Amino acid sequence: MADGLAADRPLLGRTSTAERVADILRTRIAEGYFPPGTRLPEDAIGGALGVSRNTLREAFRLLTHERLLVHELNRGVFVRVLAVGDVVDIYRTRQLVECAVLHDLGDPPFRLDGLAAAVAEGERHARAGDWRGVSTANIHFHRELVALAGSERTDELMRGVLAELRLAFHVVDDPRTLHEPYLVRNREILDALRAGERTAAERLLAAYLDDSRARLVEAYTRRLTGPAAPRA
Structure with a gap:
């Protein structure tokens, strides 16, 4: 399980800090690795990362504070299972x-390269039948959308929120049913922004999030109350 983390070791640089370790693990959680x-x-x-136990424990503490991990006495550290x-x-x-990011976006043209790349990534994974990849691309889409604000604080906030969201995605049995409808809706939001229609994009996004919440809560509730419900 941890072998793949060795590829992230260069990201630590010469000074291996708990914050950098936490960032690597947060990204891995967001992308479904854990x-x-x-x-x-x-x-x-x-x-795998070449860090001390104390550094790793501090990284675990940071991610526990972000509600991504839980520490169980005498058992260890686990990736959190969310409640509804x-x-x-x-x-x-x-x-x-x-x-709010779209509402306050300012005047067009907007810098949409990252958003367009995330849309293309999701469509590419869908053609290959890789629905876990579609899920990851969807996370990338919303991360790039928030990045339009040009705010490091907002980016940092949403990294944790989107990583938590991915925890919920993993409990759903049928990722295709969950994610496929939003491929078209992501492109609609992108197209509206390309046309300079910020208000239309905001309206599309609000409806998108309402529908996504309802679908995920329904699927999540069904999964958690079924016979194969994961341990909390």
């Missing part, structure tokens, strides 16, 4: 932040 309920072994992860209430709150935060 599903909810996964135990994160200190020795394997610390060895967490999912609702994540979408409330997304509505507040993402719609």
Whole structure:
């Protein structure tokens, strides 16, 4: 499980800090490398990244504060399994932040290269039948949308929110049903911004997030109450 982390080792640079380790693990969680309920072994992860146990434990502490990990006494550190209430709150935060980004975007033209790349990425994965890849591309789309604000603080906030969102995605049994409808809607938002129609893009995004929340909560509730519900 931890072997793939060795490829991230150069990202640490010469000074391996807990913040940098946390950033790597946060990204891996957001991209689905560590599903909810996964135990994160200190020795394997610390060895893969080449960091001390104290540094890794501090990174774990930071991610626990962000609600991505939980520490269980005498058992270790695990990727958190969200409750339905967490999912609702994540979408409330997304509505507040993402719609505000578009509302305050200013005058066109907008810098949309990152957003366009995320849309193309999702469509490419869909053609290949890679729905986990579509999910990751969707996360990238919303990360790039928030980046339009040009705010490091907003970017940092949404990195944690979107990583938490990915925890919910992993509990859903049918990722295609969950993610496929939003390929078209992502492109509609992109096209509206390309046309300079910021208000239309904001309206599309608000409806998108409402529908996405309802679909995810329904799927999530069904999954958590079924016989194969994951351990909280």
